[in-house]
Amino acid sequence: MIVGAGSPLIAAVWIVGHVAMYNAIASTEWKTGLFSRAFGRKLAVYLNASYIIAAGLIRVYLISESTRRDMGSMYFISGSLSLLMGCTLMVFGVFLNLWTLKFLEVASGDPDYTTGPFKYHSDPQYVGATFVSLGYALYRKSFVGIGHTAVLALSYYISVKKFERPRMKQIYGTRQQWVNDKANANMPGGGTLSGMSGLKKWGKNDVA
Numbered sequence: 001m002i003v004g005a006g007s008p009l010i011a012a013v014w015i016v017g018h019v020a021m022y023n024a025i026a027s028t029e030w031k032t033g034l035f036s037r038a039f040g041r042k043l044a045v046y047l048n049a050s051y052i053i054a055a056g057l058i059r060v061y062l063i064s065e066s067t068r069r070d071m072g073s074m075y076f077i078s079g080s081l082s083l084l085m086g087c088t089l090m091v092f093g094v095f096l097n098l099w100t101l102k103f104l105e106v107a108s109g110d111p112d113y114t115t116g117p118f119k120y121h122s123d124p125q126y127v128g129a130t131f132v133s134l135g136y137a138l139y140r141k142s143f144v145g146i147g148h149t150a151v152l153a154l155s156y157y158i159s160v161k162k163f164e165r166p167r168m169k170q171i172y173g174t175r176q177q178w179v180n181d182k183a184n185a186n187m188p189g190g191g192t193l194s195g196m197s198g199l200k201k202w203g204k205n206d207v208a
Helices: 008-032 034-039 041-068 079-104 124-140 143-172 175-183 196-201
Strands: none
Touching (some): 008 034, 008 143, 034 041, 041 143, 079 124
């Protein structure tokens, strides 16, 4: 039981803090290589992914508890319609995240940003998570859930625009033009690996 778990504010703070924390971890790893030196590169990637999953599960719990209070407040949506829309969006979001995970290649640390879901969007993992959040809000007919989805989407947008994409451009450097020619798209944020994978193949000396 988490103190304050039913508070929409606590859930919103956790949503923002979760995104901020993995950006801080990624920036620290890129600038200092601290985690790779401490744990070894492969274990560091697994630990980072494990943290993100665990923090994501806590986020789900906090959202679930906070939406419980106003469940059904969107009274103008029928139960059958909310069930259909909510489940459809959640299933699509989970499918998109699993599809993305396949191309991120967490185990090998060599993600493929040119095929699969990355052909259609630069950050499909965030799109998938947002769809799941929106679907859950509709399933519960919760205005609080809609608010949480807005906070989540805004956090992802700021993270990608202000932190992740600039960092990925620095990491990949000379690889950037190759990716643009190959995929005809911008580099993604890469929230799970957060740049650790780029160092394996290209290294800091390859940064333009």
